[in-house]
Amino acid sequence: MNFWARSFYNWRRMSKALKLYGIIAGPGIIVMVADNDAGGITTYAATGAKFGYSLLWFLILLGPIAYFIQEMTVRLGAVTKRGHAESIFHAFGPFWGWFSLIDLILVDWLTLVTEFIGMTAAMSIFHVPPLVTVLFVILIMGMMVLRGNYWTWEKIALFFCAVNLVYIPCAFIVRPSISSILWSGVIPHIPAGGFTNAFFFFLMANIGTTIAPWMIFFQQSAVVDKGIQEKDLLWGKIDTILGSAFTVIVAAFCIVVTGTLLRGVDIRDAAEAAIQLMSINKYLGTLLAIGLFDAGLLGAICISLASSWAFGEVFGWAHSLNSRIREAQWFYAFYFFALLSAGAVVLIPGAPLVLITLFVQVIAVTLLPASLVFLILMLNNEESMGKYKNNLFQNVASTSIAVVIIALSTMYAISALFPGILR
Amino acid sequence: MGERIFDVFALRAGRLVRGTVSQIAAINKKYMTPHVTTTPAVRVALLLLRLYLLALVGILIYKFITLVR
Numbered sequence: 001m002n003f004w005a006r007s008f009y010n011w012r013r014m015s016k017a018l019k020l021y022g023i024i025a026g027p028g029i030i031v032m033v034a035d036n037d038a039g040g041i042t043t044y045a046a047t048g049a050k051f052g053y054s055l056l057w058f059l060i061l062l063g064p065i066a067y068f069i070q071e072m073t074v075r076l077g078a079v080t081k082r083g084h085a086e087s088i089f090h091a092f093g094p095f096w097g098w099f100s101l102i103d104l105i106l107v108d109w110l111t112l113v114t115e116f117i118g119m120t121a122a123m124s125i126f127h128v129p130p131l132v133t134v135l136f137v138i139l140i141m142g143m144m145v146l147r148g149n150y151w152t153w154e155k156i157a158l159f160f161c162a163v164n165l166v167y168i169p170c171a172f173i174v175r176p177s178i179s180s181i182l183w184s185g186v187i188p189h190i191p192a193g194g195f196t197n198a199f200f201f202f203l204m205a206n207i208g209t210t211i212a213p214w215m216i217f218f219q220q221s222a223v224v225d226k227g228i229q230e231k232d233l234l235w236g237k238i239d240t241i242l243g244s245a246f247t248v249i250v251a252a253f254c255i256v257v258t259g260t261l262l263r264g265v266d267i268r269d270a271a272e273a274a275i276q277l278m279s280i281n282k283y284l285g286t287l288l289a290i291g292l293f294d295a296g297l298l299g300a301i302c303i304s305l306a307s308s309w310a311f312g313e314v315f316g317w318a319h320s321l322n323s324r325i326r327e328a329q330w331f332y333a334f335y336f337f338a339l340l341s342a343g344a345v346v347l348i349p350g351a352p353l354v355l356i357t358l359f360v361q362v363i364a365v366t367l368l369p370a371s372l373v374f375l376i377l378m379l380n381n382e383e384s385m386g387k388y389k390n391n392l393f394q395n396v397a398s399t400s401i402a403v404v405i406i407a408l409s410t411m412y413a414i415s416a417l418f419p420g421i422l423r
Numbered sequence: 424m425g426e427r428i429f430d431v432f433a434l435r436a437g438r439l440v441r442g443t444v445s446q447i448a449a450i451n452k453k454y455m456t457p458h459v460t461t462t463p464a465v466r467v468a469l470l471l472l473r474l475y476l477l478a479l480v481g482i483l484i485y486k487f488i489t490l491v492r
Contacts (some may be wrong), residue, residue: 091459092469094451314450366479373472381459410479417486 025236025242030061030302031070032214032243033161037068037299038118038270039111039357040209041292044251045273047202049265050257053176053185056252058203060186061209063248065401068085069238069372072379072398073216074236077223079388083319084220084371085310090376100374101314103367108214108307110360112300112342117353119296120346121271125278127287134343141301141339145332146385150225160298161246166291167253172197173284176260185252192325204412210247212304213367216375223311230388243333257288272293300339308335365413372402 036044047055073084080087085104089097094096120130144156170393191199219240228236261280267273270292278285305321311334312319318328325332345351376398379390390398459465 089450089454091457093457094454096469097450097454112459142486315446316450362483366476373468377459377465377468380464383460384458406475410475413479414482417482 004218020234021238022213023353024226024232025230025239026158027219028070028074028155028225028236028239028241028243029161029246030154030243030298030303031219031222032066032183032240032299033164034157034218034302034359035057035066035210035247035305036164036211036213036254036295037111037209038115038122038292038296039299039360040251041254041295042267042270043120043202043205043209044254045258045262045270045288046261046267047206047266048260049262049273050198050202051191052259053181054189054191054256054258055202055206056181056185057188058206059248059251059255061188062206062273063244065405066210066247067244068397068401069211069375070215070219070240070244071237072375072394074223074228074240074377075385075388076378077220078228078230078233079221080384081221081222081224083220083309083313084217084375086313087220087247088374089314091384092374096374097314098371100367100370101310103363103370104217104310105307106266107360107367108303109338109342109363109415110363111212111214112303113353113356113360114356114360115296115300115303116343116346117296117357118270119293119300120291121150121269122289122296125271125285126273130347134221134347137297137300138339138343141297141304144301144397145321145335146325153321154226157298157301160301164250164291164298165246166287166294170284170291171253171256171260173281173287174257174260181256185256185329200384201412201415204408204415206251207399207405207408208364208412213364213370213371214303215312215321216371218302218306221313225309225322233388237360238378246415254291257284264349269337271312300342304335304338304342307338308332326352362413362416365409368409369402372405376402 006253044059071166076087077083080090082090085097085101088100116134116137120133123132123133144153147153193199194306223236244354257277258267261284262273262276265276267276271289274285274288274292277288308331309319311317312328312331315330317330319331320328323331375392376395379385380395382389
């Protein structure tokens with residue numbers, strides 16, 4: 001084969017592979033980018049303001065950890081063809097099944113409220129009343145699913161994922177010192193002041209935003225709904241790797257923005273950071289507010305679906321985005337009920353929104369350890385996983401990750417309940 | 424008229440509750456037998472998970488009581 005024939009053959013092969021990836025790509029990128037939800041962006045903004053670039057290395061470390069966990073859900077979904085909730089019922093029986101399902105619904109609903117809090121706060125910067133924001137969000141999310149087509153939903157979700165990259169131009173606008181980022185951010189170290197309670201609290205908060213229980217349920221259900229097979233696993237893994245890279249990039253750039261301009265400022269939420277940045281550079285504040293709204297929207301899109309999928313799987317309702325409303329009435333009813341009720345809470349004057357945000361952190365901790373333990377046990381079940389079960393390396397890595405995450409997230413929940421302990 | 428609307432509502436709500444209860448019973452029956460191979464590692468992991476959750480619930484109850492007081 002001459003040079004031109006070989007080049008043409010390689011190009012054809014590459015373009016075919018890219019087309020195939022284009023078909024299979026989606027769940028991994030969406031779940032990982034949606035992980036940078038309103039709560040996530042708030043945590044990153046506060047981390048940058050408190051510690052500058054000093055915790056960038058930790059976020060880079062969290063990328064592979066999130067990949068390890070999410071990759072297992074891809075394998076489990078592709079091999080068993082069951083969503084995560086149904087898998088737990090099937091593997092561990094009704095007790096653990098109901099525990100996980102009810103806990104998931106509660107955590108998801110509370111998290112959905114926090115997404116609405118983030119979105120209304122972001123839009124209030126542009127003087128948009130909360131009622132208009134809530135109605136607009138429900139309208140967008142309704143339009144995304146009403147076509148009865150998973151593909152349409154996924155492409156719109158991927159568009160919102162692309163908007164999440166808005167933090168990258170923000171970081172270029174603030175012109176940070178690259179050498180400072182490399183020296184004080186990328187090389188692992190403990191920031192000046194040592195291993196303080198605040199440092200520990202921020203480490204735990206960043207873990208809590210990077211690995212969330214709903215992500216496990218969402219990605220497995222999305223893999224099943226999309227119809228990913230065992231033969232597509234490689235592409236599913238690449239999708240998850242790209243997603244985890246995106247999540248780290250967005251988080252890192254967000255930290256660079258607040259770490260450069262708001263270093264030493266106490267930030268309570270991302271909307272406050274956007275307001276502060278608005279006074280320094282109005283474009284920067286605007287982009288940050290758009291990013292916060294988009295983060296909340298992406299989180300809401302995924303979280304409301306994670307709950308509906310889980311309920312549909314267990315109750316045996318039609319639960320595919322490829323079904324039209326009259327074919328999957330309960331699935332869509334649940335989806336809209338979660339959205340409307342969560343949106344309504346934000347509109348109640350004097351609703352205990354801070355308490356709800358705090359409660360999410362605590363309740364999520366009751367579900368996360370159970371989800372991780374179930375995931376690892378199911379991935380070791382030869383009967384259902386066959387040759388796709390975890391190997392020794394995957395078991396050592398996933399068990400170590402689970403132990404560390406469970407320990408740290410438990411301490412995070414305890415510190416949220418008893419603020420005096422760590423802060 | 425009002426009574427009639429209430430009767431229809433009560434009838435439908437009763438039907439929904441009965442339907443949900445029977446559906447839950449069917450789900451419990453369907454998944455009664457766990458399909459995970461019960462190795463010692465699985466047993467230990469589930470036991471530790473139970474203990475962990477009990478401890479967590481204990482902490483939550485303690486927090487609730489101290490808040491109420």
